[in-house]
Structure formats: C-alpha cells, structure tokens
Amino acid sequence: MQKKMLLWSIAVVMMTAMLGIPNMVMGADFLIKFAHFQPAQMDQPQHVAAVAFKNFVEQQSGGKIQVDIYPAGQLGAEKEILEGLRAGTIEMTNIHDGPIPTVFKPAVILGIPYAFESPPIAWGVMDGWYGQKFNEAMLKETGIRILAWSDNGVRNFSANKPLKSPTDLKGLKMRVMVSEVYLKMVQAMGGNPTPIPWGELYTALQQGVVDGQENGVTNMLAAKLYEVQKYYTLDGHIYSWHIVMVGNKFFESLPPDLQVIVKKGVEIGKVIERGLVTTQDLMAANILGDKGMDVVSLTPAEKDEFRKLSQQPVVDWAKTQTDPQWIDDLFKAIAEVQDQLKK
Known part of the structure; x- marks a missing residue:
C-alpha cells in the first residue's frame, strides 16, 4: 500500500510540474482569488493542488479565467474567508x-473521533450520497458551494512524552483548534484542551503554554512543530478534510463551459492533494523520524482505548448541536462503504 501511494504521489507531482508552466493571463473575463492556509512551498499539498488548479483552469479556459493564489492565510483567518465567500x-x-x-x-x-478506519472509507463516504447530501444542505443554508472534499490528513497527538493510552493525556494541556468538538474529544480522553489559533501554536509549544497538540504530518512540517515536540503518536483520532469551496453567486456567474473547467481543475487538485497527504501520513515514521521525532505506533487494542473513551x-x-439524523446517516454511510470495499 505504501509503495503504491508513493508511486501515485510521484506521478501526480510530475503532472503538477507539467501543468506548472507560468501563464500570462491578459484581459481575463473572470478573476478567481483562491485562498488557502499552507505555506507557498511545493512540499505542502494544499499549495501544490492550488498551483495545479490555477494552471489547468487558465490554460483550459484560454485565458478567460485568471486565478490568483493567496497562500498562508494572506486574505485573513478562516472566519473571514468564509464570510468573504x-x-x-x-x-x-x-x-x-x-x-x-x-x-x-x-x-x-466531521469531528467525531475514530469514525473512519482508513482514507478509502472516508473518501467513499464524502464522495458518495452522504457527501452530496451535506453539500446540497450547506449550499442551501449558506450560499457556499462545496466542489470537492480534499485531504488534510489523519490527525495524531504529539507531546514531549509518548501517549500510549488515554491515561498518558491526564494533566496535559493539549492545544486544539478553536472548535468545540475538539474540546469535547480531548476532555473525554482526560486531557486539558486549550484552544490556540494556528499562527500562535509554535510559540505556545516553545514557551510551554501547552504541553502538546494534534495535527497531521503535513501541518507538522508546515509549522516545523517537530522542533518543539519530541513524540508523535499514531493514534489517528480524526480524519481531517480540506474542503474546496466557491461562493455560489460567483460560480453561477460563470458560463456553463467555464463551470465545467473549474470543476475539472478542482478534481485534479483533489487527486493530487489526497495522494500527497496520504503518502506523508503513511511515511510519518520516516518523515518525522528524519526531523528528530520519535514516532510511536499503537496496536489496534491501544487505539480502541482512545476510541471507547472519546467517540460516544x-x-x-453532536446530537445536541444538530439533527441526530446527520450522525445516524454518517455511520450508515460508513458501514455501506466498508461493505463495498470487502467485495
């Protein structure tokens, strides 16, 4: 599996390089300001996918669409971006x-821990009927159109000691995103969740404001968290998403042929990002080990200890925050995809 994913990743990087010939878009009819949150580096899957999208769309539209990429949160924090859409x-x-x-x-x-056993299950659920239901409901309520469920990797815990069981989390101040569902998860495991914005995380770890945190390999590299954390424990508590979105008013202002080009460009970016992120996740021991971290693997039984404490x-x-049908349907869709993959 690792070898196949590595070969796939190499292939998509080569494809991106071929697409990456600079274009001069003169007199474009439409401008897309494309915001993302990773550094503008070619080891960052979100940025690689954005560059591939830009070059595909500009070339295929014959210069009718110009795409300007704004990486590393240049256009504002997440809330501001959503409001901008x-x-x-x-x-x-x-x-x-x-x-x-x-x-x-x-x-x-999306924050229910240990819901997906593997990336193919997660992809099957959100590329299938459940993801379509989610997309349509969000569009109707917010005016934001989801074009693709890309990949932010499997989230794991890091700290300055190995976390082999939930008891190892007790008393630790663990940084989480400013998200209530992550607070609930870490609390259920016995840790002390501390919301800290992404841009302040490195300094918070360096100064001991928090003892640990949770992120995927890509983000560990992006923020150089390996410099301020010793152990990375492969518990895989959350399968995290990068979601490609467009303001629906803008999307519907595009002629149908340009809408198709945008959709195709997003699909190419999705495949690239999934391949790169999954490869990094599978090679966590190699990648982070080379950076000086000790990568801790867990047995299925050890992972199950974390799941039993936190998932329910x-x-x-979550059922107090939204219609419980969303949760029931999620587990139904997971079971269906699991069955399909066994055939």
Whole structure:
C-alpha cells in the first residue's frame, strides 16, 4: 500500500510540474482569488493542488479565467474567508474542516473521533450520497458551494512524552483548534484542551503554554512543530478534510463551459492533494523520524482505548448541536462503504 501511494504521489507531482508552466493571463473575463492556509512551498499539498488548479483552469479556459493564489492565510483567518465567500469578496478557498460548524452546524459530524478506519472509507463516504447530501444542505443554508472534499490528513497527538493510552493525556494541556468538538474529544480522553489559533501554536509549544497538540504530518512540517515536540503518536483520532469551496453567486456567474473547467481543475487538485497527504501520513515514521521525532505506533487494542473513551461522548454531544439524523446517516454511510470495499 505504501509503495503504491508513493508511486501515485510521484506521478501526480510530475503532472503538477507539467501543468506548472507560468501563464500570462491578459484581459481575463473572470478573476478567481483562491485562498488557502499552507505555506507557498511545493512540499505542502494544499499549495501544490492550488498551483495545479490555477494552471489547468487558465490554460483550459484560454485565458478567460485568471486565478490568483493567496497562500498562508494572506486574505485573513478562516472566519473571514468564509464570510468573504458569502459576501462575494473572495471567490474560492481550500479550507480545513475545523471552522465549518460556525456557518453550518451539521459540520460538527466531521469531528467525531475514530469514525473512519482508513482514507478509502472516508473518501467513499464524502464522495458518495452522504457527501452530496451535506453539500446540497450547506449550499442551501449558506450560499457556499462545496466542489470537492480534499485531504488534510489523519490527525495524531504529539507531546514531549509518548501517549500510549488515554491515561498518558491526564494533566496535559493539549492545544486544539478553536472548535468545540475538539474540546469535547480531548476532555473525554482526560486531557486539558486549550484552544490556540494556528499562527500562535509554535510559540505556545516553545514557551510551554501547552504541553502538546494534534495535527497531521503535513501541518507538522508546515509549522516545523517537530522542533518543539519530541513524540508523535499514531493514534489517528480524526480524519481531517480540506474542503474546496466557491461562493455560489460567483460560480453561477460563470458560463456553463467555464463551470465545467473549474470543476475539472478542482478534481485534479483533489487527486493530487489526497495522494500527497496520504503518502506523508503513511511515511510519518520516516518523515518525522528524519526531523528528530520519535514516532510511536499503537496496536489496534491501544487505539480502541482512545476510541471507547472519546467517540460516544462526542456523538452524544453532536446530537445536541444538530439533527441526530446527520450522525445516524454518517455511520450508515460508513458501514455501506466498508461493505463495498470487502467485495
């Protein structure tokens, strides 16, 4: 599996390089300001996907669409980006799932821990009927159109000691995103969740404001968190998403042929980002080990200890925040995809 994903990743990077020939878009009919939150580096999957999208769309549209990429949160924090999509001041974004419940409450389901056993199951659920239902409901309620469920990787805990069981979390101040569902999860495990904005995380760890945090390999690299954390524990508590969105008023202002080009460009970016992120996740021991971290693997039984403590309390809480049918349908869709993959 690792070898296949590595070969896939190499292939998509080569494809991106071929697409990455600079274009001069003169007199474009439409401008897409595309905001994302990773550094403008080619080891950052979100940025690689954005560059591929830009070059595909500009080339295929014959210069009718110009795409300007704004990486590393240049256009503002997550809440500002979502507001910009609704107001029409920003056309597109690739944004992580954490802040989505602030505009669409059913998105709390995205924080249910240990819901997906593997990336193919997660992809099957959100590319299938459940994801389509989610997309349509969010569009109706917010005016934001989801074009693709991309990939933010599997989130794992890091600290300055190995976390082999939930008891190891007791007493630790663990940084979480500014998201209530993450607070509930860490509390259920016995840790002390401390919301800290992404841009302040490195300093908070360096100064001991918090003892640990949770993120995927890509984000560990992006923020150089390996410099201020010793152990990375592969508990895989959350399958995290990057979600490609467009303001619907802008999208519907495009002629149908240009809408198709945008959709195709997003699909290419999705495949690239999923391949790169999954490869990084599978090679966590190699990548972070080379950076000086000790990567701790857990047995299925050890992972189950974390799941038993955290999943049901988060599910119970989520059902107080949104229609419980969203949660019931999620687990139904997961079971269906699991069955399909066994055939």
